[in-house]
Amino acid sequence: VIKNLDVTLRDGGYRNNFSFPREYAIAHARESAAAGLEWVEIGYRKGSFKPIEGIGLTGRSDDDYIRAVAAAIGPERVCVILHPHNVTEADIHEMYEAGVRLIRICASSVRPLDPALGLVRLGKAAGLTVAVNFTRASRIEPRHLVRLTGSVADAGADVVYIADSNGSMTPSETSRLITLVRSVSDAAEVGLHAHANLGLALPNAIAAVDAGATWMDSSVLGMGKGPGNLRTEQWLAYLARIGQGDHYDFGRLLALADRLQREIPESVPALPLADLALACFDLSVEDKAKLPIGQAAEIFLAARMLAEEYAAA
């Protein structure tokens, strides 16, 4: 059985500077849980990777907000994500006290893994379920990914996530990466965090589950960074079509999608051609700054040149 995690309030935050009204955020978590989503990721603890000026409620996830959500849905569905450099040991205990039961720790192949491993051990000792998310997984060399996964599993993590941050992965690449990680993750389960830049979030989710992934991130209307994530309503409709979605209340999910659409204008789904062009070359959202502002066709040609420069460097 798949554990579905709603990342709308967190990844969707990149669209509105994490400034969801408090009332909406709590109602969203309540309706998401009522629709049957196993976990609701309510935000970042103390900021995203880089500091963001005036970051809103779901970019901070202070104890007060956590308590309000936990009171609404019960701690057993409350998830918070974090970057190791933003938190201390005290945060782990404070979050547990406030009502978090799952923490997700962002990790990468280009930064030391030790801080993340330390937090895995602290989290497990505090009684939390702990996941580690490898960001920009499309850029991690396979042997390195095996070593990283082994270390995370040995530290006691419950879940290892592959995050397709560039939205550039194909179903066969997803299948291969999930198989690879699943093969060396021992007791830890494996999850996918998909992005829709190429329109492949749903095919990649299907491929990931076929390859053994048991945790899946999605967001309502796909609201997430850039072109967004796997769309919860499409994913649960798919699970229902293949006979694995009977325990979700799809009508309730659609009502939530309608409400999100109505109350949070930044949630409007869009798959900009420029993001598609970037993902064709596995470039990141950060590379966008190096490209001309203009028509998709110009961006595509400039992206190809940039990718060639990277390859030559």
Next chain:
Amino acid sequence: VIKNLDVTLRDGGYRNNFSFPREYAIAHARESAAAGLEWVEIGYRKGSFKPIEGIGLTGRSDDDYIRAVAAAIGPERVCVILHPHNVTEADIHEMYEAGVRLIRICASSVRPLDPALGLVRLGKAAGLTVAVNFTRASRIEPRHLVRLTGSVADAGADVVYIADSNGSMTPSETSRLITLVRSVSDAAEVGLHAHANLGLALPNAIAAVDAGATWMDSSVLGMGKGPGNLRTEQWLAYLARIGQGDHYDFGRLLALADRLQREIPESVPALPLADLALACFDLSVEDKAKLPIGQAAEIFLAARMLAEEYAAA
């Protein structure tokens, strides 16, 4: 190698009553052909299934329009689709004379096949490439589909298409249907016409090709009936990512997508929640009229009841 067919001017016509400005339609065909699409379907011959009041240019495909497109891109890429009850033998010859080289004949499991078979033979005798499209394939009983395919292949059709008119098919269903049809189509190749109601157009296209389909419909920005079709730009990006798209000019395709977006407001991509709800129960766009106008959640519940009534009847 996959034959890609751009259906924007035809299926997209459901969004704007087929009223593409003549200048745009010709420019679209030219740019689509220049981007490398093997075929451009420029419209219906003499109307869609039911008569539509004031139907525009690409709903009629008169000889003059065909000639203008054929002059712009050469006959070898010009495709027109038709419903058998709208045309006579004379149309077949007139279309060929004007510059059509591929006709696609709509067929269904709920109407007699003989008129379509007669047109297949006429089309072949006239020197055309001929495809037959089985609409609403999700509702065709498999043994019946095998018989229909056999008849169409025996009549000499070059391609048999499965059309997921309700947008309700999953990748595994698509794979099964394409395998079934391919198994009995003999010399005829097999194609897929996908719809995006469940967000599964791209996964279904991937599954279809993996199962042996060699013809694929798509439309720029997905512009098509209801939530639309497989998006050409996503599909060609996918083919490029898996190393099968080098002969397409992706920058030129993106420029066309930008232009379509700018000049034809109805092309704006959207995946309405109500259409997703209908496709959950394999209901058609015609069933929409039997459901309440309102929030997606209400439509979902009403759609479920309607599907239960159909199942009981």
